[in-house]
Amino acid sequence: MDRGRRNFIRHSAMIGAGLLLANDLWAMPAAKHRYKIAVIDLMILKRQKLSAFELSKEIGADGLEVDMGGLGNRDTFESKLADPATREEYLAKSKETGVEICSLAMTGFYAQSFATRPTYKQMVGDCLTTCQQMGVKVAFLPLGIQGDLRQHPELRPAIVERLKVVGEMAKKAGVVIGIETALDAKGEVELLKEIGSKNIQIYFNFSNPLKEGRDLISELKILGKKRICQIHCTDEDGVWLENNTRLNMPQVRSALDKMGWKGWLVIERSRDASLSPRMVKENFGANTRYMKQIFQ
Numbered sequence: 001m002d003r004g005r006r007n008f009i010r011h012s013a014m015i016g017a018g019l020l021l022a023n024d025l026w027a028m029p030a031a032k033h034r035y036k037i038a039v040i041d042l043m044i045l046k047r048q049k050l051s052a053f054e055l056s057k058e059i060g061a062d063g064l065e066v067d068m069g070g071l072g073n074r075d076t077f078e079s080k081l082a083d084p085a086t087r088e089e090y091l092a093k094s095k096e097t098g099v100e101i102c103s104l105a106m107t108g109f110y111a112q113s114f115a116t117r118p119t120y121k122q123m124v125g126d127c128l129t130t131c132q133q134m135g136v137k138v139a140f141l142p143l144g145i146q147g148d149l150r151q152h153p154e155l156r157p158a159i160v161e162r163l164k165v166v167g168e169m170a171k172k173a174g175v176v177i178g179i180e181t182a183l184d185a186k187g188e189v190e191l192l193k194e195i196g197s198k199n200i201q202i203y204f205n206f207s208n209p210l211k212e213g214r215d216l217i218s219e220l221k222i223l224g225k226k227r228i229c230q231i232h233c234t235d236e237d238g239v240w241l242e243n244n245t246r247l248n249m250p251q252v253r254s255a256l257d258k259m260g261w262k263g264w265l266v267i268e269r270s271r272d273a274s275l276s277p278r279m280v281k282e283n284f285g286a287n288t289r290y291m292k293q294i295f296q
Helices: 003-013 015-027 052-059 084-097 120-134 153-173 185-195 207-211 216-223 249-259 280-295
Strands: 035-040 063-067 100-105 138-142 176-180 200-205 228-232 263-267
Touching: 035 052, 035 100, 035 280, 052 063, 052 084, 052 280, 063 263, 084 100, 084 120, 100 120, 100 263, 120 138, 120 153, 138 200, 138 228, 153 176, 153 185, 153 200, 176 228, 185 200, 185 216, 200 207, 200 216, 207 216, 216 249, 249 280, 263 280
Parallel strands: 035 063, 035 263, 063 100, 100 138, 138 176, 176 200, 200 228, 228 263
Antiparallel strands: none
16 A cells, blocks of 8 residues: 555544544634644635635635636636625635635736736736725735746846836735745845835745755745745645655744744645545645644
8 A cells, every 4th residue: 555545544534533623723713823824725626616615614724815716818817706795705704614814816827927918907906906805915926937037037127117016006905915936035035125115025935945956944034034925835746744855844833933924824735646636625634734733
């Protein structure tokens, strides 16, 4: 029997106990914790679906990152949250389940060009307006493949100029935009200095330095407490976080403690390769339990 299957059987046997533990954790308000654990509606296969809240609760998460919907060639995101009735349903379900909305995500920019799309202000503006309407303080903006500044340095002036613009928009909205780039930590520090807005920060992703062979802890220290708004506490798919030998989570916890950082740790990937991606409860339940064990 391979390791992945053994892990699955072992964790399946622990589901009852895990749910009891999760109920105890839910009894303690997430706001009491220095670190809170969230999942992403898109990655738990519930993109812009109200049922994402109930599933997140079953998984044991404190919060949910909600996606703004598809982008494609549209002028803006195809977001159900543009409808006031839908927003009210989301807020009511969040209150009912105790699962907070930790951020709104513009994942459409993973494949689309923030540097060249003509209606970028409308796109980001719609996200910021939705943040205001729903009381969400962080918006996630990945610069994506087409905005990779290592591969496309010629786009830097346009990206910097546009981030200055949306930084001002975010300031007026009372929201922080967390960007994900392909740069190392020193490069991100320089980029933030060039942008010059406190409302543009880094949405750090553990997998980025790991897959490039960079030192994760050093990258965290270089960025420091005030430049990181939220963290995707994840690695590439293959093994669960507890079985990941290149990601020392207790060491990460120690580094974040010493930095004085606190906030949302959002699980994105780290699914076991031996399990179907559709086995959401198994994959994300295991990772959530492990993260709570380390951080709460």
